Amino acid sequence: MAEKYSRFAPFYDLLSGEFPVYRAGRVLGIRSLDLEPGHQVLDLACGTGLNFAHLQDRIGPSGTIVGIDRSAEMLAQARRKADRRGWSNIILLQADATTSSAASLSASIASRGGKDLSDATLATYALSLMKPWEAAWETMKDLTAPSGSLCVVDMQDPASRIPGMTALARVACRLGGADITVQPWQGLERDCTQVTGAAARGGHLQVRTGRRRP
Numbered sequence: 001m002a003e004k005y006s007r008f009a010p011f012y013d014l015l016s017g018e019f020p021v022y023r024a025g026r027v028l029g030i031r032s033l034d035l036e037p038g039h040q041v042l043d044l045a046c047g048t049g050l051n052f053a054h055l056q057d058r059i060g061p062s063g064t065i066v067g068i069d070r071s072a073e074m075l076a077q078a079r080r081k082a083d084r085r086g087w088s089n090i091i092l093l094q095a096d097a098t099t100s101s102a103a104s105l106s107a108s109i110a111s112r113g114g115k116d117l118s119d120a121t122l123a124t125y126a127l128s129l130m131k132p133w134e135a136a137w138e139t140m141k142d143l144t145a146p147s148g149s150l151c152v153v154d155m156q157d158p159a160s161r162i163p164g165m166t167a168l169a170r171v172a173c174r175l176g177g178a179d180i181t182v183q184p185w186q187g188l189e190r191d192c193t194q195v196t197g198a199a200a201r202g203g204h205l206q207v208r209t210g211r212r213r214p
C-alpha cells in the first residue's frame, strides 16, 4: 500500500477526485475544528498536503502544521507544495501511524521546533487505509493536547440513487486501498466529548469532530 502511494505521489492531486468529490469533506472537517491563529495542527497521513492551504487560512503564519505520512514520496510532494507557497511553518515527519509510539513522534516533533502535543489533529481519507486503524487513532489522540479538537473525515458507501454510483465509489476507494466498511470515526464518537457530525456527497463522506477528554 505504501508503494502504491509512493508510485502515484506526483499524480495524486490530479487523480484523487479532489474537486468533484473529496474537497467537500476536508472543507467541512477543517471548518469544524476549533482552530485559531497561532495553533499547532497535526495532519495525520497528510499525503501531498491537500489540507494545508485550508489549515493555513485558519492558523496563519504564527501557527504550525505538523504533517506525518508513511510515504517519503507523498511527503516530498507536500514539501514542494509548501516551498511553492512560501509556507515555512510546516514540519513533516515520515512515520507509520500504526506502529510508531506517540512518545517517539512527540519527541521528533519537539526536536524540530514544534510543541509535543498539538492543539488540534485531523486525519482525512486516511484511517480507512490503515490496519489496524485503531492503533493510528490512539496515536492521533495521544498527540493531541487535553481538550484539543480532533477530526476524522473518511468514507462509507454513498446512499446514491444515481445508478452505478455506489459501485463506482466502492471501486475507486478499493483502488486507493481504503476499506470503506470500517467507519473509523467510531473511535472518535467513543472517546471524545462534544462530538458533532456532518456528511457530504450522498453520505459517502463522513465528518466527525470532538474534543479530547481533559
Ligand SMILES: C[S@@+](CC[C@H](N)C(=O)[O-])C[C@H]1O[C@@H](n2cnc3c(N)ncnc32)[C@H](O)[C@@H]1O
Pocket: 002, 005, 026, 044, 045, 046, 047, 048, 049, 050, 051, 068, 069, 070, 071, 074, 095, 096, 097, 098, 123, 124, 125, 126, 129, 130, 131, 176
Ligand atoms: C488517500 S491518501 C490521503 C492523503 C491526505 N490525508 C488527503 O486528504 O489527501 C492516504 C495517505 O495515507 C498514508 N498512509 C497509509 N498508511 C499509513 C500509515 N500506516 N501511516 C502513515 N501514513 C499512512 C499514505 O501514504 C497516503 O499518503
